[in-house]
Amino acid sequence: MNDRNRLKRLEGRIALVTGASRGIGAAIARRYAAEGAHVVAVARNAGKLEELDDEIARLGGSATLVPMDLKEWQSIDGLAAPLAERFGRLDILVGNAGLLGTLTPMAEIQPDEWESVFRVNVHANWRLIRATDPLLRRSDAGRVLFVTSGITRRAAPYWGVYATTKAALEKLAQTYAAEVDKTAVRVNVINPGPTRTAMRATAFPGENPDTLPHPDEIMEAFVAAAMPDFQGNGLWIAADETAQAAGPAN
Ligand code: NDP
Numbered sequence: 001m002n003d004r005n006r007l008k009r010l011e012g013r014i015a016l017v018t019g020a021s022r023g024i025g026a027a028i029a030r031r032y033a034a035e036g037a038h039v040v041a042v043a044r045n046a047g048k049l050e051e052l053d054d055e056i057a058r059l060g061g062s063a064t065l066v067p068m069d070l071k072e073w074q075s076i077d078g079l080a081a082p083l084a085e086r087f088g089r090l091d092i093l094v095g096n097a098g099l100l101g102t103l104t105p106m107a108e109i110q111p112d113e114w115e116s117v118f119r120v121n122v123h124a125n126w127r128l129i130r131a132t133d134p135l136l137r138r139s140d141a142g143r144v145l146f147v148t149s150g151i152t153r154r155a156a157p158y159w160g161v162y163a164t165t166k167a168a169l170e171k172l173a174q175t176y177a178a179e180v181d182k183t184a185v186r187v188n189v190i191n192p193g194p195t196r197t198a199m200r201a202t203a204f205p206g207e208n209p210d211t212l213p214h215p216d217e218i219m220e221a222f223v224a225a226a227m228p229d230f231q232g233n234g235l236w237i238a239a240d241e242t243a244q245a246a247g248p249a250n
Helices: 023-034 046-058 073-077 080-086 111-138 160-179 198-203 220-224 239-246
Strands: 014-018 038-043 062-067 092-095 143-147 186-191 236-238
Touching: 014 023, 014 111, 023 038, 023 046, 023 062, 023 092, 023 220, 038 046, 046 062, 073 111, 080 111, 092 111, 111 143, 111 160, 143 160, 160 186, 186 239, 220 239, 236 239
Parallel strands: 014 038, 014 092, 038 062, 092 143, 143 186, 186 236
Antiparallel strands: none
């Protein structure tokens, strides 16, 4: 990111990123902004979004901060009108925000927690599609990415609610991808792989975080799949494999 003369691959794109206050979402927001996108950054923690805004400004980028709770439908629905008025379109939507929930046997998951994790990991992403679909279709190359997990590809005890929501998210994305196939919109899911974040540390408290890539190191696939020339649709993208193929991040 030091070379400001380098070609900016998302120049002029309007990108909405959820869960942008920390971890992988903050890295997506920073990287997209550094690549020339205007980032609409969504999360609850307003202080962290302000810090992100400062970082993006230092990178020479621009952002609009939207402190909001994705569990509130009205807030999600309310995103569309200001986006339409200010930009007239949405080029990139990244549904990254997620909750892990408590790792516990299925029969012991608390009903409130089951609903809460579903609300953020699945329902909010459907509601985002519902709110932004007309704006994505107005883009010359709308790109939608939902952040999934490798957990959907194996059965792991105690990961019940998280795994179930990510499987549902993948079906949501696949179905939407099929619906927009004949348009300029492309919809894919992306698995970051094990990444050094607060969520990962909660899931694996005994793990040495230094053994994991920083979110900034796995951003190549997130950029590639958001570019207008990316034509894949309905794909399951492994971000960590793309990062390895690209070599060490700078
Ligand atoms: P973090 O827990 O570090 O960050 C989660 C983000 O989601 C935060 O920005 C948080 O912001 C936001 N969020 C949570 N609840 C809400 C809500 N109700 N409203 C708005 N925003 C919310 O997680 P990661 O960065 O690790 O994870 C990002 C994504 O990557 C998730 O979907 C996760 O499932 C996935 N993933 C992560 C992996 C990893 O190893 N880290 C591996 C595989 C997948 P705030 O609290 O400010 O609202």
